[in-house]
Amino acid sequence: MRQSVLVTWGAALCTASAVVLGAPHAAAAAPDQCSYTSSTLRPTLKHGDTGVAVKQAQCLSNVWGGQPPKLALDGVFDSVMLKKVKWIQGCHGLPSNGVIEGHTWQVLYHPALDCYDPYPA
Secondary structure (H helix, E strand, O other), rough: OOOHHHHHHHHHHHHHHHHHOHHHOEEEOOHHHOOOOOOOOOEEEEOOOHHHHHHHHHHHHHHHHOOOOOOOOOOOOHHHHHHHHHHHHHOOHHHHOOOOHHHHHHHHOOOOOOOOOOOOO
């Protein structure tokens, strides 16, 4: 019994390590990779918004990494982007409200190295 518990625990640790190591995050999103707007332009964005600032946030989110597929760089803050923004906020200890403003812009430009929050299904 004890041996099977240890084997199960070891398998769980290996799986968790593979997930974390398999989805590395960029140390910082390079502004030259996402140059749709100035890095100083950081308007408040929410679900349903459109425009180049949304496109910048999409690009930064893609450079940041994470579990979900890359967001389309279409400048539309849709439900897929909302889900990813909430996840990124949770990874950084921010309120997961899906609104991109001051602190969320900051983490998009300077993300944490690791996130241990599972991406929501």
